[in-house]
Amino acid sequence: MTDTTQQQVFDIIAKQAKIDVAIIKPESTLKDLGIASLEAIELIFDIEEHFNITFPDQQGANFDSDTVQSLVDAVQKALDEKAAAGEGSK
């Protein structure tokens, strides 16, 4: 499941940055991948839309310097919270 999440996040990043998904490593920062400023915010939006999750505002502060792994972890956390919030609610 975690791998799937990671793969999906990697695919979204590759599409947004127009790069080969193979060059994305968990330890890469968005800045390393050439994603800065507004592109980073757009990427976060794409990820939120894709997984139907909402990141808390606090995480918005340092997307550029965060690693891809921390982004994947944040997605997984949001997905887990959504699942825990109850199956009934859509």
Next chain:
Amino acid sequence: MSTVSMRRVVITGMGAISPLGVGAEALWQGLREGRSAIGPLRHPDAERLRVKIAAQVPDSFDPTANIEERTLIMLDRTSEFALHAAREAIAQSGLDFSQNELGVRTAVVVGTGVGGENTQDEQSKRLYGENSPRAHPLTIVRVMTNASASQISIAYGLRGPTFAVSSACASANHAIIQAAQMIRYGLADVAITGGTEACLTYGALRAWEAMRVLADDTCRPFSINRRGLVLGEGAGIFVLESMEHAQARGATILAELAGVGMTADATDIVMPSAEGSSAAMSQALADAGLAPQDVDYINAHGTGTQANDVTETKAIRLAFGTHADRLAVSSTKSMHGHALGASGALELVAVVGALRDSVVPPTANLDKVDPACDLDYVPNVAREMPVRAALTNSFAFGGLNAVLALKRAP
């Protein structure tokens, strides 16, 4: 510098509707007391919004006070603010536009970032949300960005050059500069100018949330624990006049608008550049005939975002050199919030107050200075000190910089 001899421009009236209350004095008193108007967001959709705080005009503001019903129905909240602030400014100036054809020699230039956003949002909700087949017939005249300028023109019979200026968060300063230039070059003797904004709608708040630049606690400019900007609203309107016109009628001069600077970064649509903004400050100094050491105070753009506060600090150092360490610099957005297209106008009220009363308003909520922000930001408590001249900075998304240089009334 131009060889054309330019007329000097002075401020003879000011008015404001702000989160600190109704009137320019309410705003100035709040700022010098270090009182923050940031509080829980009051909005019908507050429950489902992520943004929880804002700096809003208090409910004690009565838009209907002394305005005729047939005018009121034409007004978006943006124009309500502008018209009330204009009335206060014009009353203070003591001008009577019906005398000596003065209305013909008076310009109106009002800045706004988005114009009639509340009307736009309401009508969109009707059409898309409620499937109503028709929009309100006054939608266009309420929404248009020039509505505020036109309503002021109509209310006072002002028939000189009248238009809106829009440059996001620099709208008010850009508008004031246009008005001042018209007086300098003889296109008008008097100008009613400033900025207005009222865009705390569900749609606009959602758009700001998505940009992830909003603080969730409060606005803490230059503080290491700052978490972003806090949205505000309001209007500040001024009466500008050629100095000779003001002196001839024995008017009380509040301050001199001595110089202006405008540049574009031409780099990124949102990330600011120290070179672009420092060039605007240097231009304003040169235009005012001021050396860096003549300036005592800068009202900073100071949004409280990570990017602005560090870059603005660098820009002030670039423009002022060693004198930067002797300047008092404060961000009053820590108290009145970021009123976007009106912010420069609310901040000009602070600068006029500082020049007039020899008191520099503080930067509120400055808990712990960011080592990358190493100027004197007048933390938390106003400072009594003589202010001979001051700058006020506005830097907009889009990389647009507009700076005003003010001198104490002669």
